[in-house]
Amino acid sequence: MTKPTIELWLELETRCNLHCKFCFNYWKDGSASPPRRLQSREFLLCLERLLKVVSCSKVTVSGGEPLLRENLDEVLALLRTYGTPVILTTNGVLLNPLKIDWLMRAGVQTFQLPLHSADSATHNFLSGGDCWKNTISALIDLIEAGANTVPVFVATGLNVSHFLGVLRACSAIGIKTFIFNRFIPTGLGTIYKNSIGVPTEPMVWKVLREANILAEQLDLEIQLGTPVSVPNGERNAFTRIGLASCPVGHGQRRWTMDTAGNLRRCNQSGVQFGSLLEGAEEALLREVVGAYSQRSHTQGMNHCGILAQQGLIQIST
Amino acid sequence: MNDKNPAFAKEAFARLCASEAEGCPPSQADTNILAAWKSTIRSIPKIVRLLTRNCMYDKADD
Numbered sequence: 001m002t003k004p005t006i007e008l009w010l011e012l013e014t015r016c017n018l019h020c021k022f023c024f025n026y027w028k029d030g031s032a033s034p035p036r037r038l039q040s041r042e043f044l045l046c047l048e049r050l051l052k053v054v055s056c057s058k059v060t061v062s063g064g065e066p067l068l069r070e071n072l073d074e075v076l077a078l079l080r081t082y083g084t085p086v087i088l089t090t091n092g093v094l095l096n097p098l099k100i101d102w103l104m105r106a107g108v109q110t111f112q113l114p115l116h117s118a119d120s121a122t123h124n125f126l127s128g129g130d131c132w133k134n135t136i137s138a139l140i141d142l143i144e145a146g147a148n149t150v151p152v153f154v155a156t157g158l159n160v161s162h163f164l165g166v167l168r169a170c171s172a173i174g175i176k177t178f179i180f181n182r183f184i185p186t187g188l189g190t191i192y193k194n195s196i197g198v199p200t201e202p203m204v205w206k207v208l209r210e211a212n213i214l215a216e217q218l219d220l221e222i223q224l225g226t227p228v229s230v231p232n233g234e235r236n237a238f239t240r241i242g243l244a245s246c247p248v249g250h251g252q253r254r255w256t257m258d259t260a261g262n263l264r265r266c267n268q269s270g271v272q273f274g275s276l277l278e279g280a281e282e283a284l285l286r287e288v289v290g291a292y293s294q295r296s297h298t299q300g301m302n303h304c305g306i307l308a309q310q311g312l313i314q315i316s317t
Numbered sequence: 318m319n320d321k322n323p324a325f326a327k328e329a330f331a332r333l334c335a336s337e338a339e340g341c342p343p344s345q346a347d348t349n350i351l352a353a354w355k356s357t358i359r360s361i362p363k364i365v366r367l368l369t370r371n372c373m374y375d376k377a378d379d
Contacts, residue, residue: 047343119338136334140327143358165337172333172343174355 005055009256009267010047012034013064018091019128020114021192022154025064026270035260037315040071044078046261046276051082053281054288058085060112062267067094076106085109089152092138093131101143104299110292111142112179115151117146118165126159126196143173152179152225155204159199163207164214171218180241181225184306186268190227196309198312204228215240229313246302251288268306324353 014025014034027034059079066072067090079086087110088103097302100111110242117123118267142149151170153163167178182204185193208228215222216239224244235243247254248265256264261276263284273281307313329350333343 117338118334120335122338133331136331137327140323140330144323144326146358162338167333169330169334169337172348174358175332234333 002143002282003053003055004285005057005252005253006284006288008050008056008059009254010059010061010075011063011067011256011258011267012061012072013037013069014259015068016063016065016091017068017093018065018128018131018153019188020091020154021126021128021188021196022156022185023181023188024184024268025187029186029190032270035258035262037259038261042076042277043071043259043261044074047075047078047257047278049281050257050263051078051084053285056082056084056221058087060087060089061108064300065091065094066101071202073106076108078104080107087112088232090134091127091131093129095134095141097145100141100147104145104147105173108147110148110150111141112150112152113138114154114155115166116138116154116172117162117235118169119162122162126156139170139173139175143175143199143282148177149175150177150179151175152181152182154183155199155207156183157199157203160199160203163211165222167211167214167218167220167222171220176219177221177223177224179223180211182228184226184304184305185270185312201229201293201313205231208238212240229303229308246304248305249302253288255284266306284299323354325350329354 014027014037016023016025025034026032037043056079061072061075063069066088069075074084081288086108088108089112092113095111103111105256114127115123115135122229123132123135124130127306139149139151151166153159153166155163183189183193183196183198185198189196205228208222211222214220220240221242222240223242226242227246230243252265255273257276258268263280264271264275265273265275269313274283303313329347333347333351336343336347
């Protein structure tokens with residue numbers, strides 16, 4: 001039988017060497033403990049249980065900071081065994097030319113690095129550490145190595161207007177693809193949301209309209225990482241922006257696996273679907289087989305449930 | 318000065334970002350350094366770039 005295909009967000013590490021004020025790790029606000037870190041052998045066992053029943057069209061290795069994980073090499077080797085494309089989301093602090101070369105040889109195809117402003121002070125403030133120079137250095141090292149490099153911009157009330165500057169600056173070093181994540185106040189973001197601000201939809205629309213014009217001029221692509229409700233009649237105007245839709249729901253194709261071997265539906269929520277130590281892969285298989293082929297035709301645009309719950313978006317009926 | 322040296326590219330990129338943050342145009346010297354450096358770098362095939370979409374979200378239907 002052909003295995004169903006999913007995409008996996010792999011939380012490989014709970015620890016981080018930065019303290020981003022918008023961090024969405026659900027335990028960062030102190031309301032919950034972080035998922036426990038399984039020993040290497042157990043973690044690999046869980047991952048392999050999942051890979052045996054589903055194909056992953058891509059795995060995004062994340063955290064925390066995934067480069068802090070001591071057995072990253074074993075995880076990448078396992079993913080390579082299954083021929084899975086790997087995206088690494090890292091803050092870039094620990095990258096250097098040797099590490100980049102090693103990661104690319106180990107199968108990492110795309111590197112996603114945060115860049116929240118061309119202004120060092122703004123980037124450092126949002127990142128909770130003096131890391132802007134590391135990011136600038138890592139971006140050059142990645143491009144020098146021929147790595148597919150994608151800056152990730154988290155749009156808060158503080159920096160949303162800085163997105164155009166990030167596009168212009170990165171375009172000068174040949175970067176073509178960007179991710180724009182609207183800030184969703186979960187995790188540490190719930191603590192800092194008043195100081196960094198949650199951009200309103202009109203603020204986001206304004207920047208995205210301008211970004212689309214700039215992207216056309218500079219031949220860039222922008223992918224939204226979190227859903228944005230585009231006003232009626234404007235979707236076709238976003239020629240360079242890939243809109244996003246919340247995947248959460250029965251038969252969903254995107255799943256999160258954490259350091260404890262738990263499967264979750266949403267990487268911004270701690271709600272567990274089940275543990276791979278206890279056979280959650282079978283439940284996932286039952287759900288996705290047959291369900292998502294139907295879903296793919298009816299999906300449309302789903303809003304972010306977290307933003308809706310917090311009253312941060314207006315959903316027209 | 319070797320314009321193809323990544324160390325110079327890093328410095329030029331940092332200065333270019335600072336100019337951007339101040340709302341100023343980049344200096345011609347920095348633009349030239351980055352252009353020279355870029356000319357030594359192979360481009361990323363589009364098929365690889367298409368693998369970059371954020372994993373957790375579906376693409377919204379048009």
